[in-house]
Amino acid sequence: MPIRFEKVDFEYSPETPFAFKALTDINLELAMDKMTAIIGATGSGKTTLVQHLNALLLPTAGQVTVLDWQIKAGQKFTKVKDLRHRVGLVFQFAEYQLFEETVLKDVCFGPQNFGVSEEEAVKIARESLKIVGIAESDFEKSPLELSGGQKRRVAIAGILAMKPQILVLDEPTAGLDPQGAENMMELFRKINKENGITVLIVTHNMEHVLQYCDEVVVLEKGQLLMQTDIKTFFENYEYMEKANINPPAIIRFKELLRKNGLEISSDVLDIDSLAKEIAGRYRK
Amino acid sequence: MKNVTLGQYIPLDSFFHKLDPRAKICAMIAILIAVFIPAGFVGYGILAAVLIACILRAKLQFSFVIKAMKPMVMMMIFLTIINVFVIKTGNLLYTLGPVTIYDDALKQTAYIIIRLALMIMTTTLLTATTKPMDMTLGIEDLLKPFEKLGVPTHDIAMMIALALRFIPTLIDEAERILKAQASRGVDFENGSLKEKISAIMSLIVPMFVSCFQRADDLADAMEARGYVVGAKRVRYKQLKFGRGDYIVIIGANLLLALMIFLAYRGTI
Structure with missing residues (x-):
């Protein structure tokens, strides 16, 4: 059950004066059960790439294979809900998606959308909140009362509660304090190694890539620059300098x-x- | 949601893009008045020809203008149906059981549809060639005379400018939240009423929260840079009338005069 991109192109607002090609000829196969970092300068297409994984964006050319599903350009993809159930996507600044009255209810929202009963959803939600380190005493609070870092954790718990096989995180540590960011990366590492969930993480932080990830995908201007394991990646010092990556x-x-x-x-x-x-x- | 064409600025380099916004607004008002003068099909033909020439000159694509008319299609259909049933003057053209169609009805409907189309062409020409910020500067200047009557023209212009400034930001934001909730299994298209309400709530609540937060931050940022409500302000960008601006205003008013003349001749 792979994640595979074949000759994928993606263009925003095609055939308008605002057309913008965000991805060009991406050929990529991502290993399951690993923790893969997706890096590249701002505007290199990282976010666009990961949004293909749960059919939020559909390729304008080529084909994306995720688990058992194939998304082909120009074809209607009908299994959106099944796919989104299996691929959890945590957005940048995910705390802005919280909307329920209580933390617990918000985490229950995801699983319930996928047909889990309320009882079961509450059970999963409690577990997920514990995994991300939210104290029991905060479960009944309004999400708006929490601090920024806590909100982010609740949002991540909301995705974990869906029990995805693939967890995609778009800059999950942006704007967090260094310690909070470390804890969060530890958490993803744990989810990956202990629960066997494939983790894809978009990040700018090379320290995190080195410490926590197994593989690296580098994008530049919408094109795949390289894909390799961590060791090989950090061996090539000249290359990093050339690609403007701060080692x-x-x-x-x-x-x-x-x-x-x-x-x-x-x-x-x-x-x-x-x-x-x-x-x-x-x-x- | 990026497909909102109505009122969108298209950054190009043309004669119309370089005009003074005040001239464009004045010319637009004159042409809009002209559109509503019953000058007959000849008059509308002339107006349409002029507007098409202007759109070409502004380097805009016709597909763009036609897309801007799309939201109006339903209204046009609706008006056609109403007119056909209500207007019962002129020559009888067609009878089918209780349905009778008179030629006046068709003529009236044609007038209305042509007027709507001409209006959209005119306003699109203005909004597509004028940056929102320039537009507000223009509006502020044109409202200047009302300042003596106690109308806070600057505050109004600032509010319009801020509102316009945040439209794209909020569209982006809405799109982001929409996607985030879709990732959590929200289906914005199908589902029962209860599910639909919950889906909409999952969009509206976060939008509200972030709007208020943005407004707060913006107010702080403005104050931090010394903005005081009602204080006298100077302006960095000075609007200047050029030869093209006079030509456009005079041209638009000549067109208006021509329409009035045609309408007057039509009545006698």
């Missing part, structure tokens, strides 16, 4: 060490092992 601190540090004559293995990707490596060599 994580540890990669920059390793690059400086290399320039000063200390070569470190490309397997070393976190502070602990780097410290051990340097200390080990120093002792010799």
Whole structure:
């Protein structure tokens, strides 16, 4: 059950003076059960790409395959609801989608739309809220009373409660404090590794990509630039510089060490092992 | 939702785009009056020819203007039906049981449809070639004389400008929330009444919340930059009348005079 893009083009407002081609000839196959980062400069088509995954946008050319469903350009796609049930999409600034009177009700909204009974929905909602770390005492509050970070968590719980097989997150940590962002990334990692949910994450934060993700997809001006695993991606320092990607601190540090004559293995990707490596060599 | 054509600015470079908004507004008013003068089919023919020439000159595509007329199609059909049944003067053209059609009815209907089409052409020509901000500047200037009567022209213009400024933002926002809720399984098209209400609520509540928040932030941002309601303000962009502006105003008024002449001749 793959996620596959074949020769996908997407154009906004085609045949008008505002026509804008956001994706050009995307050929891409994403691994299931992994955590994949989608990166690229603003306007490179990241959001447009992920909105194809649950048929919010339909390709203007080519074909998208998600799980058992195929979305072909120019053909009416009828299984929208089934697809959206299996692919949960968390939007940028997801806190703006909250609208129910209480936090719990808002989280129940998603599953109930997909035909889950109220009782069952409440049960799932409670579990989901616990997973994202919302305290029981906040369940009956209005979503508007919560802080920005908490609202975001509630919105994510609202998607998790749908029990998707694929979780797509569009810049989930934008605007959060550093600690809150770390916690949230930990959470996605846990969901991915423990519950076996495929996670796709659109992000600008290279530290997060390095620490939490398995694979990287790089977009530039609506085209696929590269797709590779994390290790290979961060090995190629020159490439990152050329693509205007700001490497994580540890990669920059390793690059400086290399320039000063200390070569470190490309397997070393976190502070602990780097410290051990340097200390080990120093002792010799 | 991006397909709203009525009142949309099309950034091009043409004679009409460069005109002073005040000239365009004045000319539009003159032409709208001309459209409502019963100058007969000859008059409408002349008006339509002039407007088509103007649309060509403004480098606008006809498909765009026709798209702008689409919302009016239902109204045109409705008017046709009413007219056919109500107007019973002139020569009898056709009888089918209780339905009788007279030639006056068809003529009246044709007049109304032509007028609507001409009106839309005129207003589209104005809105498609004038930036919303320039439009408000123009309106503000044209309202200047009423300031002496205590009309807060600047505040009105500012409100219009802000409202216009936020239309695209709010459309984007609505689209985003629509998509977010669709991802959560909301079906905005099908479903029972209860489901439809819940679907609409899931759009309206977040829109309200974000509108109020935006309004609050905007007010703070304006005050932070020293905006005071009712204070005297200078303007960065100065409007200037050029030769083209005089030509357009005089042209529009000559057209109006011609229509009045045709209508007058028609009555005697």
